[in-house]
Amino acid sequence: MSEGIVGRRRPLPLHTKIFLGLVGGAVSGISVNVFLGRRPEVEWIVRTVTEPIGQIFLRMLIMVVVPLVFASLALGVAGLGDLRKLGRIGVKTLLYFVLVTALAVTIGLILVNVIRPGEGLSEQVKVQLLETYRGQTAETLEQAGRTRFGIQTFVNIVPRNPIAAAVQGDMLGIIFFALMFGVALTFLPASRAQPVMAVLSGIGEAMVVLIDLAMKLAPIGVAALIFSVTARFGFDLLAKLGVYVFTVILGLAIHQFGAYSILVRVFARLNPWQFFSAIRTVMVTAFSTSSSNATLPTTIRVSQENLGIPGEIAGFVLPLGATMNMNGTALFEGVTVLFLAQVFGVELSFSAQLIVIVMSVLTAIGAAGVPGGSLPLLILVLQTVGVPGEGIAIILGVDRLLDMCRTTLNVTGDVTAAAFIARSEGYALMPRPSVVEMERTEAGGERRW
Numbered sequence: 001m002s003e004g005i006v007g008r009r010r011p012l013p014l015h016t017k018i019f020l021g022l023v024g025g026a027v028s029g030i031s032v033n034v035f036l037g038r039r040p041e042v043e044w045i046v047r048t049v050t051e052p053i054g055q056i057f058l059r060m061l062i063m064v065v066v067p068l069v070f071a072s073l074a075l076g077v078a079g080l081g082d083l084r085k086l087g088r089i090g091v092k093t094l095l096y097f098v099l100v101t102a103l104a105v106t107i108g109l110i111l112v113n114v115i116r117p118g119e120g121l122s123e124q125v126k127v128q129l130l131e132t133y134r135g136q137t138a139e140t141l142e143q144a145g146r147t148r149f150g151i152q153t154f155v156n157i158v159p160r161n162p163i164a165a166a167v168q169g170d171m172l173g174i175i176f177f178a179l180m181f182g183v184a185l186t187f188l189p190a191s192r193a194q195p196v197m198a199v200l201s202g203i204g205e206a207m208v209v210l211i212d213l214a215m216k217l218a219p220i221g222v223a224a225l226i227f228s229v230t231a232r233f234g235f236d237l238l239a240k241l242g243v244y245v246f247t248v249i250l251g252l253a254i255h256q257f258g259a260y261s262i263l264v265r266v267f268a269r270l271n272p273w274q275f276f277s278a279i280r281t282v283m284v285t286a287f288s289t290s291s292s293n294a295t296l297p298t299t300i301r302v303s304q305e306n307l308g309i310p311g312e313i314a315g316f317v318l319p320l321g322a323t324m325n326m327n328g329t330a331l332f333e334g335v336t337v338l339f340l341a342q343v344f345g346v347e348l349s350f351s352a353q354l355i356v357i358v359m360s361v362l363t364a365i366g367a368a369g370v371p372g373g374s375l376p377l378l379i380l381v382l383q384t385v386g387v388p389g390e391g392i393a394i395i396l397g398v399d400r401l402l403d404m405c406r407t408t409l410n411v412t413g414d415v416t417a418a419a420f421i422a423r424s425e426g427y428a429l430m431p432r433p434s435v436v437e438m439e440r441t442e443a444g445g446e447r448r449w
């Protein structure tokens with residue numbers, strides 16, 4: 001009998017396995033938290049089992065970021081061919097980033113002005129939180145003190161030494177060098193540029209193999225990451241800061257499912273439902289890692305495979321977006337600054353709120369795509385409008401949860417940008433492969449991996 005066929009069940013698709021990992025990690029972490037509390041055994045399991053597993057998964061993703069960003073950006077630029085096209089795409093991309101980020105902060109500020117979460121926080125809870133998180137706050141304040149935000153921020157985009165930028169994970173420095181390298185390739189005669197491009201292409205392909213390997217670990221890695229967060233999470237804090245958390249998450253949800261649905265429908269001419277379904281692995285990875293950088297390899301891969309975004313556009317827009325386009329972070333910053341202003345009784349006028357919008361957009365561009373990357377910059381925004389930086393102690397206990405949600409928005413925003421740019425450059429998205437291939441060839445693009 002054909003027992004091979006009768007007995008064999010189709011394996012679950014990877015995204016379903018990752019989703020099950022997410023749910024499994026959350027359910028077991030929350031159960032342990034609720035039923036066992038903060039017992040030393042729980043801490044032991046998190047420290048010696050789940051956290052290391054989660055870290056291995058995260059590191060496998062992060063490990064490919066520098067070579068992948070370099071190869072995909074340099075090839076993206078070289079693949080675009082002419083500098084005018086690069087300039088046009090660059091300007092469109094940056095404009096989209098800034099405008100959509102400003103829209104996100106505006107949504108947040110409207111909500112926080114209407115809901116006014118800071119007014120309900122009791123004096124006792126405020127003092128208690130300031131006391132509990134004093135140590136952690138001091139560290140972040142110190143980091144903020146070292147962060148120079150001003151003209152030097154722009155000067156620093158040009159790295160003195162690209163290798164040092166790679167070693168330090170200075171994404172803007174790596175991006176700048178990769179862009180210039182790609183531009184330089186377009187000036188070389190084809191016979192000289194081609195071998196270099198072939199090597200870059202090979203590096204990119206090898207990185208994709210590594211991402212595939214890392215993503216095989218994703219169901220377990222995601223479960224371990226989520227378990228570590230939920231098992232330790234101070235759920236009692238959620239009740240105390242419930243209105244604030246609700247305001248941030250409501251704002252993120254409006255932007256994620258409202259604004260992005262409209263944007264992908266209007267600018268990328270995609271069905272929003274299909275869009276979200278196509279990128280669900282990206283969203284789950286962003287949610288569980290809280291890092292745009294760690295999610296970047298998956299973002300590039302999925303955008304090309306599931307949405308049909310051409311390699312040269314994905315390779316250009318997505319690495320830039322992972323560093324510069326943080327809609328969720330900007331929205332979170334705006335809401336948090338106004339929330340803390342309400343808590344500390346600082347009245348912020350309309351013009352002060354405009355400053356909050358501008359500063360949130362700028363600092364979101366400068367924030368690193370790592371967990372908690374925006375916190376030092378958030379302090380800068382607070383101080384600019386006269387709210388004490390120490391105030392972030394009040395929200396630190398719930399920050400990880402908010403970070404998971406805002407990172408999901410950040411990364412989704414990057415894909416909407418890439419979809420918009422691809423569409424505006426005349427590429428069809430997510431249709432039959434033959435059509436994509438045809439249009440790609442017509443537009444002079446070339447599929448690399």
Ligand code: ASP
Binds near residue numbers: 293410
């Ligand atoms: N974790 C965020 C990201 O990687 C940055 C932040 O808002 O802290 O996109």
